[in-house]
Amino acid sequence: MRGDGDGWATSPDGRRHWGRHGAAGLLLRAPLDDGTPAVLLQHRAAWSHQGGTWALPGGARDSHESTAHAAVREAHEEAGIDPASVDVRAEVVTMRVPGGWSYTTVLAETYSLLDTVPNGESTELRWVREAEVAAMPLHPGFADGWLRLQTRPVRLLVDGDSIAADVPARVPRIVALPDGAFGWISEIARSSALGEGTFGAVTPSRDGALTAVLSADGALLERLPASVVTLTPPPLG
Structure with a gap:
């Protein structure tokens, strides 16, 4: 069933853009065996706009939808x-x-490389290692945005004194x-040596990854250097 968002919007300069209420796409990541991320890309059908390029599953947003709902719906329909x-x-x-x-x-994530089912808008759907995305023949709009959307590697240190073993998952x-x-958190390690005077452990790894610390100890998090990303335990459920 066509939604009320399907159709062209025309800007004051005469250019047309698909989606009467705007458009949205889903940038879905999943971990590879080495912990680094893969991105789900769509090889656009030849008949579509910029056909033959690679981009994200996505499309027009309906008037009643949030952008997140529209992107997830389009990924379901197209992939x-x-x-x-x-x-x-x-x-x-x-x-x-x-x-x-x-x-x-x-931006979204899932916990494994999900199976995909292409519809008529795709010639192929592929999980692509994030580091290899920029080398592909990308849709111009996606290529412009990719510089802002790619992730940096993050090493997560878990405060073993305040975080239960099942929380990092x-x-x-x-x-x-x-x-x-x-x-993107690609490495997780537990430590009980994050107290005062042990900040030498909180340093970038040799591959240039940033450091994040997961702790339920608010005082500890406040004492960490500004260069450290601080995280608190997620809610249950």
Whole structure:
């Protein structure tokens, strides 16, 4: 069934953009065996706009939808992704034009490389290692936004004195960084040596990964250097 968002929006300069109420796409990540992220990409059908390029599952937003709902719905329709398997983490407006039309990229994660089922808008769906995305023939709009959307590696140190062993499995891998960019937790280690005077342990790893600390000790988190991303335990459920 066609939604009320299907159709073209025309900006004051005469350019047309798909989606009467704007559009949204799902940037879905999942961990590879080595902990680094893979991104789900769609090889656009030849008949579609910018056909033959790689981009995200996405499309027009209906008037009653949030951008997150629209992106997840489109991923279900175009790639067979079960909405229940997707955890939305952030939204970034990656294109905005005069007249009010905008494209929102919804950042989300899942816990494994989900099976996909392409519809007629795709010639292929592929999980691509994040480090290899930029080398692919990308849709121009996605290519422009990718510089803002790619993640930096993050090493998570878990405060063993305040965090139970089962908590790190519930921690989101996508984390917001102080500069407005995003990180991906690809390495997790427990430590009981994060108290005062032991901040030497909180240093970037040799591959340039940032450091994040997960602790329920608020006083400890306040004492950490500003360069350290601090996380608190996620709620149960």
